[in-house]
Amino acid sequence: MATLSDITVSASINSLFAFLFLVAFAILRLQPMNDRVYFPKWYLKGIRENPSTSGPLVKHYVNLDVRMYLRLLNWIPAALKMPQLELIEHAGLDSAVYIRIYLLGLKIFVPIALLAFAVLLPVNYTGGSFSIMSLKMKDLTFGEIDKFSISNVPPASKRLAAHIIMAYVFTFWTCYILYKEYKIVTDMRLNFLASQKRRPDQFTVIVRNVPSDADESVSEHVEHFFRVNHPGQYLTHKVVYNANKLAKMVDKKKDLHNRLIYYTNKYERRPNKRPTTKTGFWGLWGKKIDAINYYTEEIDKLGKEEVAERERVIGDPEAVVPAAFVSFRSRWGAAVCAQTQQTRNPTRWLTDWAPEPRDVYWSNLAIPFVELNVRKLVMAVALFGLIFSFMIPITIVQTLANIESIEKVLPFLKPIVDKGSTKSFIQGFLPGMVLKIFLLVLPMILMEMSKIEGYVALSDLEAKSAAKFYFFLLVNVFLGSIVTGTALQQLKEFLNKSASEIPKTVGVSVPMKATFFITYIMVDGWAGIAAEVLRLFPLIMYHLKNIFLVKTDKDRDEAMDPGSLLWPITEPRLQLYFLLGLVYSTVTPILLPFIIIFFAFAYLIFRHQIINVYHQKYESAASFWPDVNRRILIGLIISQLSLLGLLSTKQAANSTPVLLVLPVLTFAFHKLCKNRFESAFRKFPLQDAMVKDTLERATEPQLNLKEYLKDAYTHPVFKGGEVELMDIDEVVDECHVVATKRSSRRSSLKGSQAGTSDGCPEDRTGIYAV
């Protein structure tokens, strides 16, 4: 397949892209007009203000200070300077621990790479080269890169012992580093939790599947149950309303608002012409009407419907779902209730820690237990289908990657394709790019699937989406690239193979796919990460909003989109690099430097981003770490099995039992980690609860906890409601007196937006489009 020169071309292209992105970033970030795109976190914290308004107007938009441009790279030391404790304080524990994953990659792979280069490269290179040819796959072509890989070692060679020993060394090293890191993260989490202030979720438990009772309402039933079964501890509770329809109305009104503002601004700029719109879909067809009047009426109508719906929800006992947030007098009481089983039927009165209020996904609170199980099963099947039907487009991409196949299928393309540079471009850049685009659509689908599964916290939804995405990447990007790529070349042979031969096939194909994955690392890792720092999409969106919707500084604050870490996308992708690194560490160690560059570069970029840009929606106190640890161990086991498969085809069957020990040990290590650390991420110990309770009772004996908890778990649509209803009228009035009272209007508009966007989860789905 690809030769060394192909890789060189690919590396050049991707390095060039990465460099261009970085230069663009370095220049754009210095422009005052982009300040809110590249430093939104500081604005949100109130530390950064707009650039001073003195001086010529142009200075507001463009930086003319030449000296600044000479220090293009000074953001790098700035990103690395902030010490860890300050970083946790500034960006939250989630972000601070997240970037440690990149550091973890460096800690694992730098020593492994050094050892592999010192030992395995010489062993492979001097191994002779007749190798795989003996395996009846003579039509496959191998490039120079294979001289450095295990493919160069002849079958049944004594040299293979070196690879087995290294597999042991790498496994032990990886586990050692993982254990140390798990310990550090656990301590960070516990210290973080201990230092936290009072929060409603410390006292609150979420109860689901409250059984229906003929004589009592849900609210009464909940109160009686907990008064009886947690005597002395029960304080109060909050029933949950099914306000999904209302939330949709609020969303729709927000959208209509934006349109109204857009047309109002338009009219303001050209007061001689009333703007018009059409009644059809997206204003594209239908009757032409006056836009401002139309939207004003629509908002008015929707406003009335909303009031009616709001009253219906609050008044109708049918709108109460069989779930509640139950609060206790102490953290101890909540800890007890969250960790125990309430009744003999484990499908009823399910208690768990309440997510923090910002983290609640309200729409899912109404789903009954049996339905939950059915939903999970259906989604499991759907996920299975999705993952395995996704193979088809990936297969097409892989066909593109193989120039020879194209030439065979479409011989008339040969003159074009054969040109050296085109060939290298197609082989080096296209396959990675197409794959990347596929992967952009997917997380949204997976998030929707997780929502259907019925998790009630955003953090859970994200964790489950991440698990799905990881599974997807594992099957389609890793296994799919390896198996399908070969399959297309020898389709007929392959169809007759049974399922049990796959490990062997994977093992054999792994060294052949090294160049593909090197390309992938460069496109997805290098250029992709550089694109992340450039923030092209938020940059464009910000300026568009600035032109059409923004007038005051407050509006400008609204237009900022700091984004967040996008855990369900970035973490699984990141895991792919661990997987690739571990799999190729013994097979084709030449891939390791590419991975190390990725980890180092990404660490730098993401450290910069979490300091200056990202604004996390919630704080889970690094509750994702058990997932991270487990997935790296899955990668380790896959690497061991693929080496096993590879060696069994190298007439080294005696090595099989020796290598089979490794996955067993790795699994034992996983169990050890789970026993030792995981409970710190799942449970809340009674002693800590008691200490905090006692301390609080001593320092704030007068605290009215009931009052403090009163509105914590109220559905967001019931919180900002009244403010909004007033707003509409004000906006409507103003449309007729455009030239005057500018400032008062903006502030009231602001109020309405804040009311709906404040914690309402529906608009989080949008983040994946970024």
Place this chain on the structure above:
Amino acid sequence: MATLSDITVSASINSLFAFLFLVAFAILRLQPMNDRVYFPKWYLKGIRENPSTSGPLVKHYVNLDVRMYLRLLNWIPAALKMPQLELIEHAGLDSAVYIRIYLLGLKIFVPIALLAFAVLLPVNYTGGSFSIMSLKMKDLTFGEIDKFSISNVPPASKRLAAHIIMAYVFTFWTCYILYKEYKIVTDMRLNFLASQKRRPDQFTVIVRNVPSDADESVSEHVEHFFRVNHPGQYLTHKVVYNANKLAKMVDKKKDLHNRLIYYTNKYERRPNKRPTTKTGFWGLWGKKIDAINYYTEEIDKLGKEEVAERERVIGDPEAVVPAAFVSFRSRWGAAVCAQTQQTRNPTRWLTDWAPEPRDVYWSNLAIPFVELNVRKLVMAVALFGLIFSFMIPITIVQTLANIESIEKVLPFLKPIVDKGSTKSFIQGFLPGMVLKIFLLVLPMILMEMSKIEGYVALSDLEAKSAAKFYFFLLVNVFLGSIVTGTALQQLKEFLNKSASEIPKTVGVSVPMKATFFITYIMVDGWAGIAAEVLRLFPLIMYHLKNIFLVKTDKDRDEAMDPGSLLWPITEPRLQLYFLLGLVYSTVTPILLPFIIIFFAFAYLIFRHQIINVYHQKYESAASFWPDVNRRILIGLIISQLSLLGLLSTKQAANSTPVLLVLPVLTFAFHKLCKNRFESAFRKFPLQDAMVKDTLERATEPQLNLKEYLKDAYTHPVFKGGEVELMDIDEVVDECHVVATKRSSRRSSLKGSQAGTSDGCPEDRTGIYAV
């Protein structure tokens, strides 16, 4: 390999054995002298008394009533008559649920067998017969039985669709029955727990890994910790002493006691000659001395040492291990403490339900958490080694099973072996028998391994031994028989195969091994179960004890060994039948009737045994059911994978994806069962605890719980201690006045034995020798 006539011979031999055992049982059980061997449970319950002493002496020993012999089989309806509720009352829930496993086997396999005989047998038989010959294994011989198996269907035949459809039907049927049964057992357990009387373990929690404190003793530390963290609920606690040395002394003294009684009895019978013994090992060599004097002195000496040790243990703070039994004021308090995490370090202050006092395994309470993990890892590796080195003897057995191999290796044996009857005997009976003897030694080793792993309850120890034994049977009896048997025949080819080919190899070998497993079922299942009811070993032991140690009725009660279900041996063995039934249901359905006969026969026998014989040491309220359910599902998945492997060699590769769905669905079903039912077996719901507490407070307001719990969790060696010390002197006195005071002496001896055997766990290891 074996032909139909071999199987007929084997069936005849084993049926004959089973029949002989049953006849022997039917006759022996009618003899009054054996009454305590065959009906010990009724004696323990105090319902059955010794046969009346009127009439001639011979009637005490032999039943001369001819009419009784005419109704030899009347124990069968008697065993089936007792209704379930009475059975639970009489034998405990564990036993009542245990025999339901056999019933479950019938419920699963009778419909499957009917369907398989109706559909698969005709499909196979009319399939043509060139089959496996095409698979390059022409030297293997197949018998007539293969005409009814899937081997008779030619590769790539459309007929294989019938097997795939049946695999689906069987899977759904099995899951349906399992779900129903899980629900029934769960209800039985909950009702049983709800109806239980007050027991110490309802109020008590076991705490392990109490951290050491420089200023406080363990006892103070425990008290302070729970007073602070469970205010209002903590009642009292009991520290645990490391009394392992003391327990050994008590055991040794008991042994010396028995010898003393033996010699006293001897002297009594022949008062003119003082019995002598030798000082060396087991009295076999060394100086000849007066036995009664010698053992009296030894007991005296040991008695003094014991007193000193007893004082040392109670006085020495070093003898207190960092564990305690903590009791609470209410069941609610205990339920809360058992289900929650106490401190942020999950390796300290580990709380869990206390086992019931009889169920505690005292020696393991002192092991620290880190050591526990190391022990578990070491034992996992040891188990792995044990299981895979056990392959070697099994391989030898399998060689025996193959007459042709013997003839090849040892041609001079040919004339002997070739005789029809010898051949059939060797093939039909020997291999199963040798395997059986191997398996008798193993459970003791596995029990010791579980003890080393450090579980603190006998029920846990048994559950873990069962898990190990199941794993062993799976690898060695099932996989070992299948793979090694073939391996010996084609050793050279096999060594070059890789690990990933094993599923395929298993699939191919499964139909070839049908006759071996039919033989195994007859030896282990039919004859083995019949031997169980005969109780040959307890019968002999009882009469030996009767001759040498027993004088009074009370002594005779002591000499009874009712035995128990031996969960860690019987359950995994039983699972093997489920596994075989499921694997062969689609492949060689002719095996199913043998399994159905086993289940029906075993149900009958074990129902009889739990009613009349077994005396369970503790009651776990069917807490083993999740294991039973899980293992049957493992068997189901193995059956699906082996069918997959088999079909993939039949050029039916298209079926692979269709069949791959089954294990996924089965695993989903396992998850569903776990979510829906398992918590009823692991946790104790707060509502139930509160109901019982409230009821008790209303009915017994004056209850002094602290007094009730005072001695519940005292180490057994501290309980009967004083009584024993007095006994010795009495026995010694009596030796000198042999002819008089007969009755008073016996009763005091009885006291001493009861004192040591009462709940002391060490003597449970002995049960495996039975």
